[in-house]
Amino acid sequence: MSVPRRLASRRALGATATALAATLLATPLATSQASAAPAPTSRAAAEPDTAALAGALADQEIDWETCAFPGLPQETADRLRTVEGLACATVTMPLDWHDPGNGKTIDVRISRTATSDKSDPERQGIALVNPGGPGGSGLPWGAAMAQRAPELAEKYDFIGFDPRGVGQSTPLTCTYTVPDDPDDPDAVNRAKVKGCMDGGLAPYINTEQTAYDMDFIRVLLGEDRTSYIGYSYGTWLGAWYAGTFPGKSHRFLLDSSTDVTTKSLQRTWDLQPPSRDRQFQEALLPYVARHDDVHGVGTDPMKIREHFERAGGTREFIGQLFMAYYIIPAMYDTSQYPTAASAVAVIAESGIPAEGSDQDAVETVVDGILADGGLDADQRAFVADAKADMLEAIEARERGQGAAGETATFDAAFEAIRCQDGQWNQNLNYWQEWLQRQQRHAPLLAAFNSTPLCAYWPTGNRMPKAYQKTFPELLVVQSELDAATAYEGALSTGKKLPGAKMISVDNEGSHGLFPYGTTCVDLPVIDYFLTGTTPRDRFTGCQGLPLPGEEKTYEVAGELKKNGKIKIRMRTDEVKEANRLVRDLLREANTPDPAEAAVSQSS
Structure with missing residues (x-):
C-alpha cells in the first residue's frame, strides 16, 4: 500500500506488486525481548513528553539544506524544489523511545516548506504527510502537498519525512544466511526473520517509534500541535499518533484507510x-x-x-x-x-x-x-x-535466492513495520486454510498469495485505544473499489473512531484521493483543515469521476445509500461467476483426456 493517485511513482507501484509475488510460509518464533513494547497508554495516563524523553537531543540545532530526491525523475525533483522555503535536514532521535537514556540514536530525514505566514493569526501550523507503504519515502511529500493543495499551503507549512528505517533516514537492511534448501520458503523466511531480529535495529522500526518521532519533529520545529495527511498505511500511522498524542493532534485526514480499529494490520492485508x-x-x-x-x-x-x-x-x-x-x-x-x-x-x-x-x-x-x-x-x-x-x-x-550458506541482504522496513504493529496469526494451519480460501474466492491473485512473513514475527506492540473524550475529530476519505485498502476496512474506521466523518466516493477505484478534483470530495477536506468544521453527517457520499476516454461515470459494484455509505459485497454475483469459471478451467486443465488416459492404462 503506498502512494496516492496521479503522483504515484510507477517504480513504487512496481515494487508493491513485486512484493505480492514473493513466496512466504510461516511458523512461530520465540519472542525476542527487544521487540516487546510497553502496554498501550491507558485512559488515565498522561501523554508522553517527547521533549523531556529526548533530553539533550531536544536542544539540537537543525542544519537546513537543499533537498535531494534521488528516487524521483529530475523534472519532478526540480519542480518540487520551486516550493517556497523548501529545505531538508537530518535530525537525531532516540533509537528507543521507551529507553531514551541508553544513548543510542537514529537519524530521520525531514523536509519542510515555508508557505504560510507565521504572523498570520489564521495560520494553522504544520502538517506532516505520509504516503504509505509501509516503508514509502515521505520526504518529497511536504513539497508535493503544498503544490497539490495550494489553499492549505497558505495556512500550513507541510512537513515531509522518511520514517526511521526508510530512504534517507537510517535504513533497515537485514542480513541472513541462505538455508540449506534455498527453494524452501519456510526455511528462507525463518532465516530472514532471525537475521532481522539478530541485527539489532529491526525491533525499533515500527509505527509506535515513528509516532514518537513525529511528535519530536513537532517539538524541534517549535509547534504546539501538528496536523497530518496520511494515505494508505499512512492512515494507520496517523491513527497511532492521534491515539498516543491526542492533545497534540490538530486536523487529521485518513485517505484510503486501513482498518485502524483492529489489533494488527492483518485484516487490511487479508482484504x-x-x-x-x-x-x-x-x-x-x-x-x-x-x-x-x-x-x-x-x-x-x-x-x-x-x-x-x-x-x-x-x-x-x-x-x-x-x-x-x-x-x-x-x-x-x-x-x-x-x-x-x-x-x-x-x-x-x-x-x-x-x-x-x-x-x-x-x-x-x-x-x-x-x-x-x-x-x-x-x-x-x-x-x-x-x-x-x-x-x-x-x-x-x-x-534465484543464492546458494546455501551464502549471505543475503534485503530491505526490511516494509516487513518490520507491518509485522511489528500488532501480532499476526502464527498458526501454520490457519494460513494453509487461508490460502485454500483465496484459491476459491480470489483466484485472480491466488498465485501471488502466500503465508505472510508476519506469521513468523513476534511482537508485543498494539495500536493505542482511541478514547471518546480525547481522540481528535478527523476525516476519512475512501473510494468504493479501492483494491489496496478495501472499503470494508475503511468503513470500520469511519464507524468506530470517535468523532470520525467519512467521505465515500462511489464508482471510484483509485487509491489515494485528495485532492480529487470534485467539490463534493475536496471542499469538506479544505474547510476542515482551514476552519475545523467537519461535515454535518457522519457519512457523505460523492460520485466518482469518469474513467479515461469516457464522458460519464458508469454505475458499478455497490450502491450508494441515502445515508452516505456504500452497500457493497466483496463477492458479487459477477465475481462468484468469474470464480466458478476459473475453477472450471483449472479442473479442465487438470483432468486427463479420456483417450490419453486409456492409452496410459493400456501401456
Whole structure:
C-alpha cells in the first residue's frame, strides 16, 4: 500500500506488486525481548513528553539544506524544489523511545516548506504527510502537498519525512544466511526473520517509534500541535499518533484507510486479494468491454474474462508479471485503465507466446499493447518503463535466492513495520486454510498469495485505544473499489473512531484521493483543515469521476445509500461467476483426456 493517485511513482507501484509475488510460509518464533513494547497508554495516563524523553537531543540545532530526491525523475525533483522555503535536514532521535537514556540514536530525514505566514493569526501550523507503504519515502511529500493543495499551503507549512528505517533516514537492511534448501520458503523466511531480529535495529522500526518521532519533529520545529495527511498505511500511522498524542493532534485526514480499529494490520492485508479480484471483475473488465472499438475483444465482460483465463491469466509467470506491472498499478490509479485494458485485451486475444524465452514473450505482448491503440504519450512511456522492470524481474528470478550458506541482504522496513504493529496469526494451519480460501474466492491473485512473513514475527506492540473524550475529530476519505485498502476496512474506521466523518466516493477505484478534483470530495477536506468544521453527517457520499476516454461515470459494484455509505459485497454475483469459471478451467486443465488416459492404462 503506498502512494496516492496521479503522483504515484510507477517504480513504487512496481515494487508493491513485486512484493505480492514473493513466496512466504510461516511458523512461530520465540519472542525476542527487544521487540516487546510497553502496554498501550491507558485512559488515565498522561501523554508522553517527547521533549523531556529526548533530553539533550531536544536542544539540537537543525542544519537546513537543499533537498535531494534521488528516487524521483529530475523534472519532478526540480519542480518540487520551486516550493517556497523548501529545505531538508537530518535530525537525531532516540533509537528507543521507551529507553531514551541508553544513548543510542537514529537519524530521520525531514523536509519542510515555508508557505504560510507565521504572523498570520489564521495560520494553522504544520502538517506532516505520509504516503504509505509501509516503508514509502515521505520526504518529497511536504513539497508535493503544498503544490497539490495550494489553499492549505497558505495556512500550513507541510512537513515531509522518511520514517526511521526508510530512504534517507537510517535504513533497515537485514542480513541472513541462505538455508540449506534455498527453494524452501519456510526455511528462507525463518532465516530472514532471525537475521532481522539478530541485527539489532529491526525491533525499533515500527509505527509506535515513528509516532514518537513525529511528535519530536513537532517539538524541534517549535509547534504546539501538528496536523497530518496520511494515505494508505499512512492512515494507520496517523491513527497511532492521534491515539498516543491526542492533545497534540490538530486536523487529521485518513485517505484510503486501513482498518485502524483492529489489533494488527492483518485484516487490511487479508482484504486485498478479494478486493483486487472485485475491481478487476466489476470495473476494469466492463471498461474493456465498453471500448470494443479500441480493443476488439467483445462487449461481454465475462467472455473477456474467459478468454483471458484460457490464455493463462495469472497462473503462469509471464501472466503474473503483466498483472503486477500493468494491471495492479491501474487499480491504484484509474488514469492507467487504458494501459491495463490493453494488457488484458492482448492476452485475451493472442495469449502469451509459448515459444522462445520469457524475455521474448514479454517483448511480444508489450508490442501488442503498444499496437492496441488508445494510449497517450505518458501511458506509452509507462508501458516502456514497466517492460524494463519486468525484464529485471525475469533476471532476478533466474538468479534465484543464492546458494546455501551464502549471505543475503534485503530491505526490511516494509516487513518490520507491518509485522511489528500488532501480532499476526502464527498458526501454520490457519494460513494453509487461508490460502485454500483465496484459491476459491480470489483466484485472480491466488498465485501471488502466500503465508505472510508476519506469521513468523513476534511482537508485543498494539495500536493505542482511541478514547471518546480525547481522540481528535478527523476525516476519512475512501473510494468504493479501492483494491489496496478495501472499503470494508475503511468503513470500520469511519464507524468506530470517535468523532470520525467519512467521505465515500462511489464508482471510484483509485487509491489515494485528495485532492480529487470534485467539490463534493475536496471542499469538506479544505474547510476542515482551514476552519475545523467537519461535515454535518457522519457519512457523505460523492460520485466518482469518469474513467479515461469516457464522458460519464458508469454505475458499478455497490450502491450508494441515502445515508452516505456504500452497500457493497466483496463477492458479487459477477465475481462468484468469474470464480466458478476459473475453477472450471483449472479442473479442465487438470483432468486427463479420456483417450490419453486409456492409452496410459493400456501401456
